[in-house]
Amino acid sequence: MPENLAGVLHWITDVRTRRDVVAERVPLRALAGWRRDDSRIAHESGRFFRVTGVDVAATGREVRAWAQPMIEPCGEGVIAFLARRIDGVLHLLVHAATEPGYADVVELAPTVQCAPAGLDALPAGARPPHLDAVLNAAPERIRFDAVHSEEGGRFYHARNRYLIVETEEDHGAGAPDHRWLTVAQLVALMRHSHYVNVQARCLLACLHSLTARSGPVQPSVALS
Known part of the structure; x- marks a missing residue:
């Protein structure tokens, strides 16, 4: 049953x-293999995921334009x-x-x-x-x-x-x-x-x- x-x-x-569960902030430079350039944060191997910065413009929203990070799986x-x-x-x-x-x-x-x-x-x-x-x-x-x-x-x-x-x-x-x-x-x-x-x-x-x-x-x- x-x-x-x-x-x-x-x-x-x-x-x-x-x-x-413990969450804490660490500097990006302390994370082995992770790198940042002008548009994203990504692992040097090309694996896992990327954090990509985007600029958005849209109609019918609370604001007309904004910038935000987005998660892009690999x-x-x-x-x-x-x-x-x-x-x-x-x-x-x-x-x-x-x-x-x-x-x-x-x-x-x-x-x-x-x-x-x-x-x-x-x-x-x-x-x-x-x-x-x-x-x-x-x-x-x-x-x-x-x-x-x-x-x-x-x-x-x-x-x-x-x-x-x-x-x-x-x-x-x-x-x-x-x-x-x-x-x-x-x-x-x-x-x-x-x-x-x-x-x-x-x-x-x-x-x-x-x-x-x-x-x-x-x-x-x-x-x-």
């Missing part, structure tokens, strides 16, 4: 109490849920993740959320544990696959590949920061702030699109 929502909230609280990201039926009920493998800017330390993220192009420059432990299961999935296991633009007030030419991949394996077994939750549990948590991140909310909308012809997604809906 699916875990009750109280148990899910207890797990999230437990993960939050085990993590501390390479396409991957955002994916592994999905599995447990006792006939659809579950998604969520990751209790910590990111800069979270108001409450941890939010529930998709199984995988990363930019693969920069991973080879990071320590082995930085590689998402389920990335290979997503990237190497057989075509018949991929239930949703689309590239979405993340354009907006902060991002420039940002594109992510969103996937829902069906699996029969219990990838979350023994992982304290991953857990199988039902669609109904995630929808319930979305009614409150700071529980489900924007990438997971987008993928849940994609999941609903798969069953739009047969009505709203129910907790027991199957992917196939």
Whole structure:
């Protein structure tokens, strides 16, 4: 039987109490490999992301023109849920993740959320544990696959590949920061702030699109 929502909230609280987030300012010259020129801040390897300065002119806004920095990712990201039926009920493998800017330390993220192009420059432990299961999935296991633009007030030419991949394996077994939750549990948590991140909310909308012809997604809906 699916875990009750109280148990899910207890797990999230437990993960939050085990993590501390500390933010501090450091000079750019103290960051190895990062360089600044007249228009951007970027890593000398060409990996990760760039901070690009832009001048904007627009009509119908509060002001007619302004200057601002924008984040330009280097390479396409991957955002994916592994999905599995447990006792006939659809579950998604969520990751209790910590990111800069979270108001409450941890939010529930998709199984995988990363930019693969920069991973080879990071320590082995930085590689998402389920990335290979997503990237190497057989075509018949991929239930949703689309590239979405993340354009907006902060991002420039940002594109992510969103996937829902069906699996029969219990990838979350023994992982304290991953857990199988039902669609109904995630929808319930979305009614409150700071529980489900924007990438997971987008993928849940994609999941609903798969069953739009047969009505709203129910907790027991199957992917196939």
